[in-house]
Amino acid sequence: MSKGDGALLAGHGLVLAHHDRTVVHGVSLELHRGTVTALVGPNGSGKSTVLRSLARLHKPKDGDVQLGERRVWHGSALSGKEFARNVTLLTQHRPTPSGVSVRDVVGYGRYPYRSGWRGVDTDGAAAVDRAMALTGVTDMAERGVDELSGGELQRVWLASCLAQETSALLLDEPTNHLDLRYQVEVLDVVRDLANDHDVAVGVVLHDLDHAAIIADRVVLLNEGRVVAAGDVRDVLTPAHLSEAYGIAVHVADDPVTGAIHCRPLGRHTPRPV
Numbered sequence: 001m002s003k004g005d006g007a008l009l010a011g012h013g014l015v016l017a018h019h020d021r022t023v024v025h026g027v028s029l030e031l032h033r034g035t036v037t038a039l040v041g042p043n044g045s046g047k048s049t050v051l052r053s054l055a056r057l058h059k060p061k062d063g064d065v066q067l068g069e070r071r072v073w074h075g076s077a078l079s080g081k082e083f084a085r086n087v088t089l090l091t092q093h094r095p096t097p098s099g100v101s102v103r104d105v106v107g108y109g110r111y112p113y114r115s116g117w118r119g120v121d122t123d124g125a126a127a128v129d130r131a132m133a134l135t136g137v138t139d140m141a142e143r144g145v146d147e148l149s150g151g152e153l154q155r156v157w158l159a160s161c162l163a164q165e166t167s168a169l170l171l172d173e174p175t176n177h178l179d180l181r182y183q184v185e186v187l188d189v190v191r192d193l194a195n196d197h198d199v200a201v202g203v204v205l206h207d208l209d210h211a212a213i214i215a216d217r218v219v220l221l222n223e224g225r226v227v228a229a230g231d232v233r234d235v236l237t238p239a240h241l242s243e244a245y246g247i248a249v250h251v252a253d254d255p256v257t258g259a260i261h262c263r264p265l266g267r268h269t270p271r272p273v
Contacts, residue, residue, distance in 0.1 A: 009031040010031065011053060012064055014028070015061045023044075033200050034194050035194060038219070041221035044223075048092065092172045101145070109159075109160040137159055154177050168201075171190065175210065216231075218235040249264050250263045
């Protein structure tokens with residue numbers, strides 16, 4: 001399926017609630033193969049909740065999710081393992097297992113391919129090795145994950161998602177806890193997955209410059225509603241960003257990368273001439 005074909009994973013008119021409080025109001029978005037779609041917006045805008053619904057972890061009050069032509073929430077015959085062979089999610093918060101090696105945690109991503117937890121997975125070892133190499137954790141493969149820093153652990157969980165080898169990858173703030181080098185490397189991996197492996201990527205990002213660099217499309221959310229959606233330059237505009245974030249935002253082309261650079265303007269920020 002090419003970028004011009006139908007969506008691999010899509011949410012249609014999603015209405016999502018936490019208990020009795022509706023937090024997402026009729027949001028629709030599509031993820032296409034070979035394309036990175038970034039969800040951006042202020043805290044509490046519903047980005048992570050939308051991602052969880054796409055990942056079959058938050059049932060909508062209304063609307064539905066489609067994987068290809070198959071509905072996920074209403075009338076779905078998809079088994080959990082079948083869905084997990086197609087879609088995986090890296091969440092912000094995951095537990096830190098005790099007494100488990102990095103290699104074993106990365107191997108957790110292979111569970112959809114086993115007949116049982118200890119079932120045979122012919123391609124598993126190679127997939128785990130590839131995922132560890134992509135995320136730069138090979139050298140720590142035999143270390144216990146409870147010995148790792150927050151940034152190292154984040155890369156291990158990302159490797160576990162990559163080992164799952166799905167056609168759709170959902171990432172909730174994947175650069176969280178990472179230093180500059182690994183932020184760049186994770187963003188490069190995300191772009192490589194879309195470019196070289198035709199993966200459909202949906203990623204929640206707080207850093208608007210990161211979104212401008214790696215995304216093909218952007219969905220800007222505020223208070224559970226879509227402010228704007230489309231190509232990067234059509235969405236990341238001063239008007240749209242100021243509306244969503246409630247602060248003046250200057251947008252210009254970065255002279256080094258050529259991508260859009262977004263700078264919020266506080267009371268002490270020198271204004272552009």
